[in-house]
Amino acid sequence: MNFLFDFVKGTDARVQQDLANWENKIDDYLSEFFDNEVERVYGTRFGDNIAIISDIAENATAEPETFRGVRDAEGRLQAAGIVHLQSDYLEVDLIATAPWNILPNQPESLKGAGTALMEELVKESLDLGFGGRLKLYAIPRARQFYEKLGLEETAQGDWEFSPSTAERFLQRQQRRRRR
């Protein structure tokens, strides 16, 4: 539990519906903001988000146990990811914020979902006995966010939370909530 968000593990019918809703909204946004000219989103923040959501939706169906997400108080899925358990760390293959969090002035938009999902994944890593250790691949535009969270780039080009940096992140989150 994350106060503002509920953690979701695994794909069920509700998650399938949530992801279908994300996809339908993306189609609506393309019409509203891009005149249905799909080529205008290629290589943009929104385009990257769509491509990652497409992967998440496919993985959530093919491997339901790999899905993770956070829902807000209204029950709306606000961020989602796909994870795999490695021998001593949690591998985060994909992370996406809801499409309305990308575009300006959307009524469903909510800050904090990506951070909340990362917090839950660190806690899951702790529960698994991995000491909070997790790794992900950060696309260039995402690096600043993950660096600000406290992840560090590895020699292989991945980004990781070590037990110490994961603990520091969780402590900051606790401090933030106590304010």
Place this chain on the structure above:
Amino acid sequence: MSEKLKKITDEEIAQWQEELYELERDCSTGKLGTTKEQKQKIDSLLARAKARKKED
């Protein structure tokens, strides 16, 4: 490390949160593949959405 963290003030925590929230729109990440693969992923998603809307 806890000692080190205690030295961070509430204001610094507040600033960290604000900066985090500013960057959070870019939290979506994963291996995107080539430009062609990205386009295929976007097209697949849109095809699913349009088929769903047609059914409704």
